[in-house]
Ligand code: SF4
C-alpha cells in the first residue's frame with residue numbers, strides 16, 4: 001500500500017499503522033508516542049500524543065478524516081495522505097495534549113531519576129508551551145514501595161498502561177493495574193502487594209516517565225553523568241544482553257538495551273538487572289550508541305540557550321518599567337545627615 005506522510009511516499013504491507021509507516025520513513029517524520037510500545041501487544045491509543053491529520057483517507061475514497069486520528073492504532077489505506085509536522089492543526093493539538101498530561105504532574109524533573117531519558121520531558125520540550133494556565137491543586141500521592149526493587153511515584157504517572165501490558169505479557173502473573181476511573185485512576189497493587197516476579201523489573205524500563213523507578217539506583221546520579229556500556233552474560237533466564245551504567249568504575253544501574261524509539265530490545269530478568277552489579281559479572285561489548293533524541297543527548301538545553309530570542313522574550317514579558325518619577329522625599333533625611 002502506498003501512503004504519503006509529510007509529503008514523503010512509502011510502500012508498506014497491509015495492516016501497517018500510520019505510526020509504523022512513519023517510523024519506516026525515519027525519526028524526522030515519526031509522531032511522538034507516550035503509550036504505544038511496539039514490543040507490547042495491544043499498546044497504544046491511550047495518550048493521544050501521536051495525533052495526525054489524514055487529508056485523504058485512501059485512493060478509492062479520498063475524503064479527509066473529520067478529526068485528527070491517533071497514528072499508533074490507525075491502519076494505513078492505499079493512497080492515504082497524512083500530515084504530521086506539516087499540519088499546524090496537529091502541532092496545536094499536541095500542545096493541548098502536553099498540557100493535559102502535565103495537568104497533575106509535579107514538574108519535579110530536578111529531583112526525578114528519569115530526567116534526561118524521560119519521554120514526557122522530550123515531548124514537552126518539543127511540543128509543549130512554556131507556561132501553565134492552571135492554579136488548581138494537583139492530585140498528589142504518597143510514594144509506594146512495590147517490593148524490594150521498584151518504587152512507584154504515582155504523581156508522575158501518565159496512565160499509559162505500558163507497565164500493565166508488560167506485567168501481563170512478560171511476567172508470570174500481574175498483580176498491579178489501573179484502579180478506579182477518570183481523574184481518580186491510578187496505578188496500584190491491591191493492598192500494596194509487592195510486584196515479585198523474575199521479570200518484574202521490566203516495568204521500570206517501559207515506563208515513559210519517572211513513575212516506576214529502580215530503588216537500587218534512585219538518587220545515585222544524573223543519567224547524563226553516567227557512562228552507558230553494552231555488555232552480556234550467560235544467563236539461563238533471559239538473553240543476558242544489557243546496558244551497564246557506570247559512575248567511574250562502579251556499575252550503578254543495569255537496564256535492558258533500547259532501540260532508537262526508546263523501546264526495550266530484549267526484556268531482561270531481575271537477576272541481571274538487580275544482582276549483577278560487578279564488571280566481572282559481564283563481558284563488555286563497548287559504549288552504548290545513544291540513538292534517542294533525549295533532552296540531554298540532543299543537547300537541547302544548549303539549543304535553547306543559543307536562541308537568544310527565547311529567554312529575551314521571557315524576560316521582556318516580565319520586565320517592569322522603572323518609574324523615575326517616584327517620590328524621592330525619603331532621600332531627604334540622608335541628605336540632611338550629610
Ligand atoms: S506507571 Fe509508568 S508505565 Fe505504568 S501506566 Fe504509569 S506512566 Fe505508564
Ligand code: FES
Pocket residue numbers: 032033034035036044045046047048049050051070071072073
Ligand atoms: S502513542 Fe498513540 S495514543 Fe499514545
